[in-house]
Amino acid sequence: xxxxxxxxxxxxxxxxxxxxxxAASGGSFSSYNMGWxxxxxxxxxxxxxxxxxxxxxxxxxxSVKGRFTNSRDNAKDTLYLQMNSLRPDDTAVxxxxxxxxxxxxxxxxxxxxxxxxGTQVTVSS
Numbered sequence: 001x002x003x004x005x006x007x008x009x010x011x012x013x014x015x016x017x018x019x020x021x022x023a024a025s026g027g028s029f030s031s032y033n034m035g036w037x038x039x040x041x042x043x044x045x046x047x048x049x050x051x052x053x054x055x056x057x058x059x060x061x062x063s064v065k066g067r068f069t070n071s072r073d074n075a076k077d078t079l080y081l082q083m084n085s086l087r088p089d090d091t092a093v094x095x096x097x098x099x100x101x102x103x104x105x106x107x108x109x110x111x112x113x114x115x116x117x118g119t120q121v122t123v124s125s
Contacts, residue, residue, distance in 0.1 A: 002027040002114040004096050009119030016086050016123075022079040022096030022116060029077040030054070033099050035106050036070065036081050038092035038121075047107040048094070049081060059105035064090075086123045093118040 008020040022034070035050040049070040050059045058070045069082040079096055097112035106112065 002032075002098055004098065004114055004116035006094060006096050006116045006119040009094060009121045011122045011124065012086055013124050014086060014088055017082070017084045018086065018121060020081040020083065020094055020096075020119060020121070022081075024077045024079070024098065027098070027114075029072075030074040031101055033102050033106055034072060034079045035097045035099065035112055036079075036094060037097060037109055038090075038094045039118075040089075040092040043092075045095070045109050047109070050106045051079070052103065053101040057103065059107070061107075083121070086121075088123045088125045091121060091123050093120050 003026045005023045012018050030053055033052055036048040037045050038048050039045040047061050048064055051070045051072055055072045067085045071080045095118045096116045098114045099106055099112045
């Protein structure tokens with residue numbers, strides 16, 4: 001089975017940056033689309049970004065477009081989310097997830113088969 005482990009979360013001031021990583025094992029990483037979701041206390045899990053198996057296609061939620069960059073290094077079996085210009089409302093637990101290779105964006109959490117445990121991102125005002 002696929003195992004995903006997020007890292008890189010932490011506390012940052014508004015306007016700052018963080019880079020999240022998602023290390024994958026137990027499968028063929030390059031055969032999966034990958035996605036990032038986040039969940040704040042009392043709110044539903046929401047789509048953040050996704051990327052195709054090759055990295056050639058990326059998709060973003062409107063709320064993060066222009067601030068976040070999704071990328072992957074298939075040689076290292078690792079997914080990245082570079083987060084710039086962070087805002088307090090970006091505060092959430094961030095999860096990475098995998099799904100079979102697709103040319104579609106995968107904006108629904110139900111489309112993903114495997115999930116990491118999440119990493120906390122806190123943005124102070």
